[in-house]
Structure formats: structure tokens, C-alpha cells
Amino acid sequence: MSALAVEDLHVWFDLPGGRELHAVQGIDLALEPGERLGLVGESGCGKTTAILAMMGLLPPSASVAGRVLLGGEDILAGGDRTMRPHRWTDIAMVFQGAMNAFDPVKTVGSQITEPLERAGIASGRAARARTAELLELVGISGERQDRYPHEFSGGMRQRAAIAMALACEPKVLLADEPTTALDVMVQAQILELLVRLTDELGLAMILVTHDLPLVSQACTRAAVMYAGRIAETGTTRELHHAPLHPYTRMLFQATPDLRGTGAVSSIPGAPPRLDEPTVGCPFSPRCDRAFAPCAATRPPLRTAGTGHLAHCHLEGGA
Numbered sequence: 157m158s159a160l161a162v163e164d165l166h167v168w169f170d171l172p173g174g175r176e177l178h179a180v181q182g183i184d185l186a187l188e189p190g191e192r193l194g195l196v197g198e199s200g201c202g203k204t205t206a207i208l209a210m211m212g213l214l215p216p217s218a219s220v221a222g223r224v225l226l227g228g229e230d231i232l233a234g235g236d237r238t239m240r241p242h243r244w245t246d247i248a249m250v251f252q253g254a255m256n257a258f259d260p261v262k263t264v265g266s267q268i269t270e271p272l273e274r275a276g277i278a279s280g281r282a283a284r285a286r287t288a289e290l291l292e293l294v295g296i297s298g299e300r301q302d303r304y305p306h307e308f309s310g311g312m313r314q315r316a317a318i319a320m321a322l323a324c325e326p327k328v329l330l331a332d333e334p335t336t337a338l339d340v341m342v343q344a345q346i347l348e349l350l351v352r353l354t355d356e357l358g359l360a361m362i363l364v365t366h367d368l369p370l371v372s373q374a375c376t377r378a379a380v381m382y383a384g385r386i387a388e389t390g391t392t393r394e395l396h397h398a399p400l401h402p403y404t405r406m407l408f409q410a411t412p413d414l415r416g417t418g419a420v421s422s423i424p425g426a427p428p429r430l431d432e433p434t435v436g437c438p439f440s441p442r443c444d445r446a447f448a449p450c451a452a453t454r455p456p457l458r459t460a461g462t463g464h465l466a467h468c469h470l471e472g473g474a
């Protein structure tokens with residue numbers, strides 16, 4: 157059984173004037189225990205909104221539909237009542253920008269202890285001991301638990317945010333741009349830490365990022381999102397070397413290669429507005445392979461093998 161399965165997930169936001177923004181437009185994802193899946197795409201494509209919906213953490217202006225199956229149970233079905241017992245204990249999240257994850261006036265340790273106590277896992281001395289253990293797990297001395305967030309460096313805060321997310325031993329971790337705003341050396345350390353922890357703890361992880369090299373390094377599979385939908389899913393190798401969707405190919409072509417092989421080209425134009433309905437393929441105004449049916453008809457789902465899928469009219473690859 158999958159550690160996490162997301163089926164036909166939709167998110168709408170209410171806008172002034174009775175309009176709606178359809179931020180996530182029916183995505184499907186499946187994650188095996190211990191698997192690391194990259195969720196990639198340009199800013200505003202719906203990546204963060206999708207994982208916030210999986211955690212039940214969207215504001216009241218959002219409406220969510222679809223299924224989020226955790227160990228076979230649909231945790232979206234009964235709203236917050238069904239979500240609450242699973243949030244942080246079975247599915248946890250590392251937020252973008254570790255400074256925002258911590259209350260500046262509380263010690264780091266007390267904020268890691270809080271979910272342990274709330275979930276009834278440990279309290280008092282046992283909770284402090286577990287907090288020290290969690291900090292050690294991410295490479296921070298347990299003695300630092302009485303320090304405040306501003307006494308930690310950016311990299312340490314990010315490690316502590318990971319420790320906080322792991323406090324209740326979740327089975328699924330959603331990591332939202334966990335290395336953004338960190339210098340390259342610290343980025344590499346955080347990535348290494350996430351890979352080690354998922355391997356050691358059998359934790360399934362969705363890594364949300366716009367950084368394709370990061371995904372290629374850390375994940376075996378990836379899903380490429382465009383305008384609220386999944387454009388293509390496959391192994392990172394398939395997406396890099398045999399993409400089915402032109403958007404995936406153009407994303408890789410827009411990524412600088414350190415070895416200097418291949419020219420870098422940007423993707424022209426901008427993604428479509430999500431508060432207006434789209435006819436046909438949402439990528440068609442920017443696509444260098446667009447042809448007659450693209451602007452008129454919603455692209456079908458094509459497959460090039462088990463698990464390698466794309467929504468595109470093209471047959472035979474991008």
C-alpha cells in the first residue's frame with residue numbers, strides 16, 4: 157500500500173466579486189514508503205498550495221476537493237475532524253523559510269516539545285530527552301534546546317525545523333523549498349540530511365522545489381506541475397533524458413549545467429491566469445511543439461512505460 161496517495165485534488169480560492177481562482181486542478185500522486193518524490197514547476201504553479209491542502213492548512217477562503225489517502229484512509233473526507241489526528245503525527249511538513257517556522261519568543265526546544273506533548277507521546281523530562289535526541293538526529297547538540305531561534309544560524313534553524321517535523325515520527329514528510337535562502341554549502345548539507353533521514357527512517361517525502369538539479373540529486377521520481385495540473389510524472393532520469401512533455405524538456409533546457417554542456421534557453425511568455433477557464437492545453441501559448449489540436453482540446457494522458465505519464469497531444473516524446 158502507498159504511504160500517501162493523492163487523487164483528483166482540487167483547490168479553489170474565493171476572490172472578490174464572486175470570482176474563483178482554481179489553483180490546483182485535479183492532481184494525482186502516489187508515494188511508496190521511503191520514496192522521495194520531487195514536485196517541481198515555476199512559481200505560482202500550485203505546488204505549495206497542493207501540499208498545504210494535503211496537510212489541511214489552507215485558509216478559510218480555500219475550498220478543497222479530492223482524496224488524500226494515508227495508509228488507505230481518506231484524511232480529507234471529514235474536514236479538520238479527520239485531518240487533525242494525522243497532522244504532524246502521520247504527515248508532517250517543513251515550511252519554506254525556517255525562521256517563519258519558529259516563534260521568536262519561545263526556545264527552539266520548547267517548540268519541538270510542544271507537538272510531542274500535544275500528541276501525548278512524551279511530557280516533562282521524557283519530552284526534553286526526546287527533543288535532545290531529535291536535535292542530535294539532525295546534527296545539533298541537544299544542549300542547545302534552551303536557545304532561541306535567533307541564536308541559531310540559518311542552516312541550524314532549518315535542521316531544527318526538520319527535527320520539529322519529525323518529532324511525532326510521521327510516515328510522510330512534505331518539504332516545501334527546504335533549502336531556499338541558504339548558501340550552497342548549507343543547501344547541500346540539508347539535502348544530504350533529508351536523504352539520510354528518509355533512508356534511515358523509511359520516511360516518504362515530497363520535496364517541493366523549482367530547482368531541478370536538486371530534485372535529480374535527491375529524488376528517484378518527480379512530478380512536473382504547470383498551471384495547477386501535473387504535466388508529467390516519471391523517474392528523474394526519464395524526465396531529464398526522455399521527456400514526453402515539451403514543458404519538462406524546456407524546464408531542463410532553462411537550467412544551467414555546471415559542466416557547461418548545452419546552451420541555456422528561457423521559456424517565453426508566462427503561465428496562464430488561474431482565475432479564468434482554459435480551453436485545450438494550458439501550455440500551448442508557450443509551447444515550441446504546439447500544433448492544431450493543442451489550443452482546442454484538453455491533452456490526453458499518454459504513457460511511455462510504467463509510471464512515466466504526461467498530458468500532451470504529442471505522440472513519441474517531446
Ligand code: SF4
Nearest residue numbers: 437440443450468469
Ligand atoms: Fe505542447 Fe500541445 Fe503538448 Fe500542450 S499538448 S505541451 S501545446 S504539444
